[in-house]
Amino acid sequence: MARAVLAWLARWLFPARCQGCGRLGPEPLCDACLPRVPLMLLPRCRWCGHWLDPLARGVERCADCRSARADDLLLARSAAPHEGLTRRLVVRLKYHRHQAAAEALGAILRRWLRHDEEAARALPLDSAAALVPVPLHRRRQRWRSFNQARLLAETLAEECGLPVVEALVRVRPTRPQVGLAAAARERNVKGAFAARDECIVSGATYVLVDDVYTSGATLRECARTLRAAGAGQVVAVTVARPIREDLLGLARRWTAEMDRSSDGEGRAL
Ligand SMILES: [Zn+2]
Numbered sequence: 212m213a214r215a216v217l218a219w220l221a222r223w224l225f226p227a228r229c230q231g232c233g234r235l236g237p238e239p240l241c242d243a244c245l246p247r248v249p250l251m252l253l254p255r256c257r258w259c260g261h262w263l264d265p266l267a268r269g270v271e272r273c274a275d276c277r278s279a280r281a282d283d284l285l286l287a288r289s290a291a292p293h294e295g296l297t298r299r300l301v302v303r304l305k306y307h308r309h310q311a312a313a314e315a316l317g318a319i320l321r322r323w324l325r326h327d328e329e330a331a332r333a334l335p336l337d338s339a340a341a342l343v344p345v346p347l348h349r350r351r352q353r354w355r356s357f358n359q360a361r362l363l364a365e366t367l368a369e370e371c372g373l374p375v376v377e378a379l380v381r382v383r384p385t386r387p388q389v390g391l392a393a394a395a396r397e398r399n400v401k402g403a404f405a406a407r408d409e410c411i412v413s414g415a416t417y418v419l420v421d422d423v424y425t426s427g428a429t430l431r432e433c434a435r436t437l438r439a440a441g442a443g444q445v446v447a448v449t450v451a452r453p454i455r456e457d458l459l460g461l462a463r464r465w466t467a468e469m470d471r472s473s474d475g476e477g478r479a480l
């Protein structure tokens with residue numbers, strides 16, 4: 212009874228609002244804000260999901276994957292460019308500990324999965340064993356009181372029906388990757404994770420979930436750790452990924468086109 216009264220009071224004091232424009236309503240992003248978020252509908256590297264120059268015809272892989280493909284992380288895909296509202300939501304979630312932002316990012320993830328045919332085809336979401344959130348070190352998790360990757364994995368789980376399994380732990384605190392060069396990022400996360408062996412089915416496929424894909428160093432190290440513990444294939448999904456400024460307009464245009472197309476189908480890339 213007391214809990215019901217408290218829940219009612221909380222709803223009355225803090226009514227649900229759109230996380231984009233602040234308008235009152237039950238959806239985490241309203242009908243006006245959600246379609247305005249550009250999705251990652253760009254030609255991309257078939258392995259790491261890095262955007263490719265739309266003018267470069269016949270190119271399948273980015274320069275990194277052409278020179279040395281990381282085997283541990285089979286492939287990665289991201290829902291939206293790391294800019295605008297998506298970026299603000301990530302910042303709110305990670306640095307302002309604002310959990311409602313996770314629901315809004317979840318809405319972006321769901322919309323992307325329904326429309327991005329290439330990503331839906333590439334990701335083994337129907338055959339994987341589980342979604343694995345990239346873990347935080349317990350000290351950071353205590354500060355934030357939650358793991359943002361876990362919240363995102365839970366919203367993804369609602370969409371694809373996979374269980375969320377915390378199969379990894381961060382055994383060593385690492386410096387934030389922001390501002391580090393690529394080689395320093397690799398060194399920073401080397402040996403930072405351990406697998407919970409009892410969570411891993413030998414040979415099974417796992418989907419790592421994180422907020423932002425920057426250099427991929429963290430996700431590659433997580434994948435390496437899972438595979439060393441017996442996992443088969445490891446892929447990754449993140450909600451955001453930085454893209455080149457001039458491609459943002461294209462991502463926006465193609466997202467708007469996708470909405471206009473009468474059948475609601477995404478662009479096949
Ligand atoms: Zn809104």
Ligand SMILES: [Zn+2]
Pocket residue numbers: 256257258259260261272273274275276277
């Ligand atoms: Zn690549």
